[in-house]
Amino acid sequence: MKLYHENIEFWDFLTIPFYLILAYFLLVFVAKRILLEDDKFINLHFLGLLIFYLLVGLIDYKFKLIPFFPDTNLFTKILETGQTPQEQSIGVRIGYKYLAVPIYKLSLNSIYNYFIFNICFFHVGLTLLAGAFNRFYQVKDVWIQRFFLILGVFSPTVIVYSFTPLRESYFVLALGFFFYGLTKKNAINIFLILGVILAGILRVQLLLYFFILVFAKYLFSLKLRRGVLIALIIALIPIAYFSLNFLAQKIVNIEITPEALSLFRNLQRLEYIKSGVTYPEVFWTNWFQVALDFPGLFFQFLLSPFPVVVFIPFWTKLAYFADGIYLLFILFVAFLSFRKWSKYGMWLLFAGIYVAMSAFFEFHLFGAVRHRLPATLLLMSIAAISMASLYQRYKWIFKY
DSSP states (O other), X not given: OOGGGTTOOHHHHHHHHHHHHHHHHHHHHHHHHHSOSOHHHHHHHHXXXXXXXXXXXXXXXXXXXXXOOTTHHHHHHHHHHOOOOXXXXXXXXXXXXXXXXXXXXXTTTOHHHHHHHHHHHHHHHHHHHHHHHHHHTTXXXXXXXXXXXXXXXXXXXXXXXXXXXXXXXXXHHHHHHHHHHHTSSSSSOHHHHHHHHHHHHHOTHHHHHHHHXXXXXXXXXXXXXXXXXHHHHHHHHHHHXXXXXXXXXXXTSOOOSHHHHHHHHHHHHHHTGGGSOBOXXXXXXXXXXXHHHHHHHHHHHHHTTSOSSOOOOGGGOHHHHXXXXXXXXXXXXXXXXXXXXXXXXXXXHHHHHHHHHHHHHOOBHHHHHHHTHHHHHHHHHHHHHHHHHHHHHHGGGGGO
């Protein structure tokens, strides 16, 4: 039995309906204020979502559907005792402790009620991402946001980590706040601030990503001619490098140099080498060597657990395999709207920057699957465009 199942009592199941009703009204309230007007679908979508997740939770309780990850023991004990080991990162000692423990108390110390909050945070984050995409590209087709929300329900990573007391739901909430704030007219707004604060106390690496996105959005909003824009980007490369190097040292305590990146990866790899799923060692002394290895690292991060530079019998790890298949499906559907990619280039750039940054630091095959979620969610918006387009083309079929 999983550690967090050991303390479940009968009364925990009696309180679940109350929390499900609370979650339903919260999700509907947020969606109706963030998304395009689509009341009937929103009402039915979140009702179906909570019923589906309730069934998944009950099946997991009986048949152990959701994997039990190594970190789960640590995070379960933090929830139950409110104590965090001093050797843990700030994201665990401060971020997780002061966010998750109060939520656990609000859940009446019931892990399943806590999981309902997890589900809420995931899907509030997804709703904010859908709203951000709508605003960024002035989307008027409700089918795009419909397909995006539906894809979010069936994401294997979202399902798995909804029923695991880790930090992923808070990351998605931070991502949603940040992107929704990024697309608002006011450069500084409450959504952007909340996203940055959550990222800062949960995973400081996200802050570096957020700073890059703010800069990229500003640069491309200048509406310069392509030649001028390219020349400006080339001219800004040295300034951008020194700025990022400074931020990286302050935020994650790592220099952006070949030697420093190589040392970081290799030291982290040693800690997990017994797992058998770490990346090979790298020996970088110049940027040319980094450039040679980068494509492999990029696609290994994007396509994990499938083999690019690391091979394991990935089909034996069902949760990771399912998420890999799901990612391939998202990419395939997104490619169907390839001709429209130029219109949505900035959104694809946001996803690409995340994968590129993460690829430099990732050293664990299964960790890549877990950490890839933000990129998957961003790519889901492009897949939703393809699905909406296909629906409009073939909706006549549903008349019969």
